[in-house]
Amino acid sequence: MDIRIQKVSKAFDRFPALHDVSLSIRSGELIALLGPSGSGKTTLLRLIAGLEALDAGRIHFGDTDASHLSVQERNVGFVFQHYALFKHMSVLDNIGFGLAVRPWRTRPSGAEIHRRAEALLELIQLPGLGHRFPAQLSGGQRQRIALARALAIEPRVLLLDEPFGALDAKVRKDLRRWLRELHDETGHTTVFVTHDQEEAMELADRVVVMSNGRIEQIGTADEIYDSPASPFVFSFIGASNALKVTIEYGRIHHAGQPLALPKGDAAVPDGPAKLYLRPHDLRLTDDGAGAIRGIVTGTRRTSGTRLLEIEVGPQRERLEVEVPVSATIAARETVTLRPERWQLYSDA
Amino acid sequence: MRSETIAASVAERPAKAWRPATSETPATRRVLIAIAGIFLGLVLLLPLGAVFAQAFSGGWSLYLAALAEPDAVAAMRLTLLVAAIAVPANLVFGVAAAWAIAKFEFRGKSLLVTLIDLPFSVSPVISGLAYILVFGSHGLLGPWLDAYGIKVAFAVPGIVLVTIFVTLPFVARELIPLMEEQGAGEEEAALSLGASGWKTFLFVTLPNVKWALLYGVLLCNARAMGEFGAVSVISGHIRGLTNTMPLHVEILYNEYAFQAAFAVASLLAILALLTLALKTFLEWRFAGDMAGARGH
Structure with missing residues (x-):
């Protein structure tokens, strides 16, 4: 599913967070939104997800105009920095949640939900942890569960908000490689937010460098590093x-x-x-x-x-x-x- | 030679047991504990014991007779009725207010937080008087209500209203800090997974606050059943009609029916002890799920 973002603006309490941002994301692409805090990268991601409402502009998912669809209607997989797993539910119930809350006409049977949750646990290489609770898992495991939960609803796009930001350096590096492999395997159009340039450069097909609510440059790691479009990009990268x-x-x-x-x-x-x-x-x-x-x-x-x-x-x-x-x-x-x-x- | 004398003087210094900087000597500790213990005994336990001693001074049969007396039964019924309305009302209000305050930004939010605490800072008698001023026959809404034959002041609706007013902060106060601490992350996750607002509330928000909610309800209920001041002003003390248990106790006491008064009072004391036990259990077992469960 390709995503087209056209002239999008957003302000919070008249404090502008995004000015007139346009970006085209190709189907199956892995894109990083990179920038310092306050650059508007998370706001852009939440606008794509429908967790915030647009002030101006349009967002298209493929041929559908998603600008005014609710977050539920957009069918996106969203992964949060602090996992946001449901504390009181087992891992399996967490993963199956998106299927279990569907209206009864489209809801799979309990056994089917269970089967699919188990299959996703297999995919994220954590089989056998289904009956644990989030508090019993490490940070890296929790973030993988959160990803499985997002994948369970068969999302049109996968959106990750600083997915490795709360993890220590070693785990972060492992998960980075793992996410790249998972992306190549499932082929979801994926957008992730990070303030870590190394992570963006290593993981993404293309990097979107943002500052002060504007896009400074869009390009591959080579393009961003070798021909930075602005002093900001030069000094922010490397x-x-x-x-x-x-x-x-x-x-x-x-x-x-x-x-x-x-x-x-x-x-x-x-x-x-x-x-x-x-x-x-x-x-x-x-x-x-x-x-x-x-x-x-x-x-x-x-x-x-x-x-x-x-x-x-x-x-x-x-x-x-x-x-x-x-x-x-x-x-x-x-x-x-x-x-x-x-x-x-x-x-x- | 010289260094030896220094060493000797160090050794002669009386050995003092090392203790942590924030600790006190055993003697100080014993005195402090004793003061607290004696104070608690005098102020809390002695009067509580006296209630039960007085209640059973005539034996079991008199105790039960005092409770079975028609006016006493009516008072118990009314107290249960008032709590049965006021507690759910404040449950709904508390959840709604806490939800609004913890999850949204809006103008007047801090004013709302302050207003929720108002019943704690206003003397209950004033609350009761305020309701008389609004709903009494010479009050703001009184004549209008009279025209439709609705009685609020000196009737059950008035008692329910002041009880709701007095117990309004309990549920909200328990939930607000907890929900603020939890943030909206899990709710956003549920919404992004396709859950409707109602299902998100039911399956995500409510389970996360259930123990704090129960705790708030418990305190709310104890106060709703025990409230005296505000209810006393607005009820009119009509026996068998607008007398709640605390008011009934007072009336009996004023009529020198000590044994009967303390018999009814003992029920309220038992309610208090039960609440205390449940509250302690919740604090001990689910402290982590009740960030706001401190104080009161």
């Missing part, structure tokens, strides 16, 4: 440095000195601009001509590399540079840096 520069006659100047940079593709008009650099795209060099010059103020060892903290220019702007662990550089040393890749955004 580690980043920013330098204040000015463009004069098409050339980049930092602290009054022209920089010799390999040619980038950005066409930025003359005036103030920001130069964005990734820590691993900066190289230490002996050739000082047109390079960035700075003083090392500290070094930090991370797992595979060493990070240098460098102060640059009269305004003492801070840069982080990744160097090999073997590099021996003392504090207060002056270094010159040459960027291998960079992005330039107008500051106007």
Whole structure:
């Protein structure tokens, strides 16, 4: 089932949560809504589900206009960050709930509900836990039960709100891989919300980066990482440095000195601009001509590399540079840096 | 030489038993417990015992005779009737109010929360008087009601109304904190799975609050049956007609029928003890399901 979201807006108490958002999701696609808290990603997901009402715009599920359908009529599978399992029901009753509350004409028999719940327990690789209660399960198990419960109603789309947000790092990684496999197996159109860029990049076919109620960029992990559409995307995805520069006659100047940079593709008009650099795209060099010059103020060892903290220019702007662990550089040393890749955004 | 003398002086210091910072010495503890115990005995247990002693002062036959007396039976019936109306009414109101307050945002929400507590802060006598001012024959609605032959003040409807008023906070107060703590997550899950609003309430919301609800109903019932002040103002003390059990006790007492008064009073005392036992059991067994079950 493909989903088309057209010019959707939503405000809470006149505080705008989404402005004019449009997004097309292909059938069978796994999409991540990525952004910091307050970016509107959860609001967008809840609008798709019908848990919130639209202020403006339309949402289509395939050929049906779902904009004003109730949450029950939309037939979506929704998975909540804190599982929202029914505490007083066994695992089997939780999974069968969506079938058991159907009007009697479309309700399967008790035995059939039981059979289907057991089959779903098999699918989520938790057979034999059917008679436990949610309180007796681990977080990872609970979230898988919640997913099985959502799948039981044979939903048109699967919506997950920070599904791994409440889990510890190890479980989160396992479940991520598991969800990807499950998605490939069942083929549901799936939208999930996350603030974890690594999770979004690793899991999703396409990532939707959001900020302040707007979509900043839609693309594959490669597109988002290699050609970020805005300074926000650049600094939100991965580690980043920013330098204040000015463009004069098409050339980049930092602290009054022209920089010799390999040619980038950005066409930025003359005036103030920001130069964005990734820590691993900066190289230490002996050739000082047109390079960035700075003083090392500290070094930090991370797992595979060493990070240098460098102060640059009269305004003492801070840069982080990744160097090999073997590099021996003392504090207060002056270094010159040459960027291998960079992005330039107008500051106007 | 010098270090030895220091070591010796340390050793000479009297050994003091180590205890946790928040603990007290055994003597202090004993005194505190004794004060609490004596106070409880004097203020609670002694009067309660006296009620039963007085009630049985004439033996079982007199005790039963006092309870079987027609006016006493009428008072018991009326008390049961009032509770049978007031408790369900407040059950429905309490669930509705708690639902609204815990699950929705709306203007005037904090005002509603404050208003629900009003009956706790108003003296019951004032509540009764307020109802007289509204429903009495010279009151706001009195003449209009009289025209239709409806009697509220000095009649059963008035007693029911003030009882509802006085016991209004109990159920709502138990449910609001619990439902606020639980949030709307499970309800949203149920709705997204296709459950109607009514089925969501029945299968998800209600099971989650059932023990707190029972707890609130229990306290509500105890107060509904025991209420004196407000009911006393509005009932008019008509024997056999508008006398509830607490009012009947007072009338008998004023007529120096001590044994009969305490016999009826002992029933109310037994109700109180039963409520206390059930309340303690609920708190002990289902504390986790009753976030709001503290105090009162």
